[in-house]
Amino acid sequence: MILPYYITIPLLSAFLISLIAGKKDKWAILLSTTAGASMLILSIYSLIAQNGETFIYKMGFWSLPVGIVLVQDGLACLMLVLVSLISFTSLIYSVQYIRHMDRNWKYYALFMLLVTGMNGVIITGDLFNLFVFMEIALLSAFALVAYGGQAEEYEAAFKYAVMGALSSTLVLIGIAILYSATSTLTMAKMAEKVPTLDPRLIYWVGGLFLAGFGLKAAIMPFHAWLPDAHSSAPAPISSMLSGVLIKVLGIYAMIRLYFNVFGAPHLYMNVFMVLGAISIILSGLLSIVQWDMKRLLAYSSISQIGYILVGLGIGTPLGILGAVFHLFSHAIFKSLLFYNAGAVEMALGTRDMRKMGSLVHALPVTSATSLVGGLAISGIPPFNGFISKLIIIIALIKAGAPVYAILAVIGSILTLGAIMKMQRFGFRGETEISKISEKIGWPMQTSMVLLALLCLLTGLMMLPGIRESILDPVVKVIVDHHQYMQLVLGR
Amino acid sequence: MTLYLMCFALFLVGVYGLLTKRDLIKLILSIAIMGYSVNLLLILFAYKKDAVFPILLKGTVQGTMVDPLPQALVLTSIVIELGTTALLVALAIRLVQKFKTFDITKIRRLFG
Amino acid sequence: MNNPKQGMTLIVKTVTRVTVWLIVLYGIYLILHGHLTPGGGFGGGVILALAFLNIMLAYGRETTQKWLNIKFLEDIEAVSATLFLFMGLLGIALGGHFLINFLPKGSPHSLLSAGNIPILNVLIGVKVAMSLFLVVWVLAGLHEEEGGQS
Numbered sequence: 214m215i216l217p218y219y220i221t222i223p224l225l226s227a228f229l230i231s232l233i234a235g236k237k238d239k240w241a242i243l244l245s246t247t248a249g250a251s252m253l254i255l256s257i258y259s260l261i262a263q264n265g266e267t268f269i270y271k272m273g274f275w276s277l278p279v280g281i282v283l284v285q286d287g288l289a290c291l292m293l294v295l296v297s298l299i300s301f302t303s304l305i306y307s308v309q310y311i312r313h314m315d316r317n318w319k320y321y322a323l324f325m326l327l328v329t330g331m332n333g334v335i336i337t338g339d340l341f342n343l344f345v346f347m348e349i350a351l352l353s354a355f356a357l358v359a360y361g362g363q364a365e366e367y368e369a370a371f372k373y374a375v376m377g378a379l380s381s382t383l384v385l386i387g388i389a390i391l392y393s394a395t396s397t398l399t400m401a402k403m404a405e406k407v408p409t410l411d412p413r414l415i416y417w418v419g420g421l422f423l424a425g426f427g428l429k430a431a432i433m434p435f436h437a438w439l440p441d442a443h444s445s446a447p448a449p450i451s452s453m454l455s456g457v458l459i460k461v462l463g464i465y466a467m468i469r470l471y472f473n474v475f476g477a478p479h480l481y482m483n484v485f486m487v488l489g490a491i492s493i494i495l496s497g498l499l500s501i502v503q504w505d506m507k508r509l510l511a512y513s514s515i516s517q518i519g520y521i522l523v524g525l526g527i528g529t530p531l532g533i534l535g536a537v538f539h540l541f542s543h544a545i546f547k548s549l550l551f552y553n554a555g556a557v558e559m560a561l562g563t564r565d566m567r568k569m570g571s572l573v574h575a576l577p578v579t580s581a582t583s584l585v586g587g588l589a590i591s592g593i594p595p596f597n598g599f600i601s602k603l604i605i606i607i608a609l610i611k612a613g614a615p616v617y618a619i620l621a622v623i624g625s626i627l628t629l630g631a632i633m634k635m636q637r638f639g640f641r642g643e644t645e646i647s648k649i650s651e652k653i654g655w656p657m658q659t660s661m662v663l664l665a666l667l668c669l670l671t672g673l674m675m676l677p678g679i680r681e682s683i684l685d686p687v688v689k690v691i692v693d694h695h696q697y698m699q700l701v702l703g704r
Numbered sequence: 705m706t707l708y709l710m711c712f713a714l715f716l717v718g719v720y721g722l723l724t725k726r727d728l729i730k731l732i733l734s735i736a737i738m739g740y741s742v743n744l745l746l747i748l749f750a751y752k753k754d755a756v757f758p759i760l761l762k763g764t765v766q767g768t769m770v771d772p773l774p775q776a777l778v779l780t781s782i783v784i785e786l787g788t789t790a791l792l793v794a795l796a797i798r799l800v801q802k803f804k805t806f807d808i809t810k811i812r813r814l815f816g
Numbered sequence: 817m818n819n820p821k822q823g824m825t826l827i828v829k830t831v832t833r834v835t836v837w838l839i840v841l842y843g844i845y846l847i848l849h850g851h852l853t854p855g856g857g858f859g860g861g862v863i864l865a866l867a868f869l870n871i872m873l874a875y876g877r878e879t880t881q882k883w884l885n886i887k888f889l890e891d892i893e894a895v896s897a898t899l900f901l902f903m904g905l906l907g908i909a910l911g912g913h914f915l916i917n918f919l920p921k922g923s924p925h926s927l928l929s930a931g932n933i934p935i936l937n938v939l940i941g942v943k944v945a946m947s948l949f950l951v952v953w954v955l956a957g958l959h960e961e962e963g964g965q966s
Contacts, residue, residue: 217908225901232894273907341777348784355791364802368811371728371795378735378788379722385742385781392774393749441814759853783858783944790951797958 430463448555492519822876861944
């Protein structure tokens, strides 16, 4: 099987990079792009060839009550494709960006460790293994946020590190209590024993997990690290953090725990909807008043995560379909917007939008792709953002919660306002800027154009033929509470 | 029962330090104390009444053993917290170099 | 070798030259008996790192830099991590699953038993020792007055 290769390929390349690379970063770039491309090919192959089945892999051939299993079902396939796509484009983008920052090869080793951690979180079936891989990804993210060497980056990384360590401690307490109640660590066997437990225990542990994983996912009361960390980090790291890290470590872990292990208790579904609605409105309002381009995009990230949470909190298959599709499309267009912001920062040397002017002629590819990304995030047809937001709003109305639907529409208008501010001041200002410090090379332009094309093409995923094969197995795994348990234990 | 309460009290000491202290190094120490309290909690969950340590020695009779799995979990957790503490200390050194102060309330360039 | 301006006093330096080998012996004992007694890779690796740290603390950083080859230690760290992954991949080649136990398992309570666990213990011990020592080495090299990079 190819399941252990998702972990060993990036881990091996991280160690080989630190062994081989000398003063220049030629070998580091070669190794890391080879690893990224091979993982992209592997994940697309497994998405197409798997057809919605679930694969189990026993590590070290220890069978189930004793050993650790790796599980790859429909949701894991989709997340693997997402992670490898965004990391591949980020690697291509960062070749020129890191050279502009005068850094060396250590960035690529840390980047590969980040990808290892995220892949490990996606395909593992054991709860403590999830914690360990989450810590690997989180420590690499702390180090990468502080990579630039300026004062704001260290402050943002320190805040992120302290809050991340606190939330990991809370998750560990939750794991300890679950282990003492069910005496097993495999998530499928835990799902078997959960109906026999006291419901108050489930509420308590669910609260601890909500605080712990919610901080990683930047849900509204726990969001305070995100604007600093995402705006001070280097641009490819901002897109990786905002595009995949908060989704894999936060939303994916919460889906596995709340839907597959706990069986979607009603209290937490209501809590998800309330917190999601607060996230949408408050951070939409906060994102309009920002003058720093990346801080605006960071606040709108919190807002879109609120959409995903509201979609998850509804519980019906249509809502979960909307949430998963919004997860996929948000990663694509938010990464594209962060790449554009990074390109503008590299060309002009500043992120303050009051100092920018018209960039349409100086940076043509960047302005065009930022227009595509801005239209996609605001929900304009035919881009993928429109389809995913529409499905969430329709699911809200069908489930009988019209207040939330109105709040979602208001949030969409607020997002449109923030993006219009970014376009008006950042790209289409009054004065024409003619001289830029550094030309955007072809790697950065390639990754931006690729993601812009994908914004358009993934809207086609809603066509009936393609949707059945890719998105329906995902929804089936999440909604059907007993299927995960039977699939893992039945083999 | 009192042992569990004392673990929780240690966790609360860590939380108190994190909330009220202003020095960078004291914040790092508070996070370490919280980590140690969770490790203690994990080991406490493994205890069975009148059981021996879980090692097979040559020539002894094997009775009831305490649960060895949380001990492996605690070993891993100690190493992870070691890595986190090392990273936090490195960031603290760089912060002191840039901002010239150990006081966390003066390091506030990013807000809004 | 005795530079009175760096490191600690003469008594500490002389005693360290004897006791550091005892620390190394204890660390190797913990690593090799990892499958029989508590300890294993992590604990033994930390004790080995303490041996290197003892030299660095007693003699000062500049003298230790002339003595030990830091680039070689960094290479050992990366090599042992890569060898761990290769043991796992050999498991796929020889046994069909990642990290499967493919060496012969001897009789219980003897030193050369339990398949490939002692080899993995040694690799982890070396990696942990080098990592801890290099982390403290780098942190000790950042002076307080520089506003340096990286």
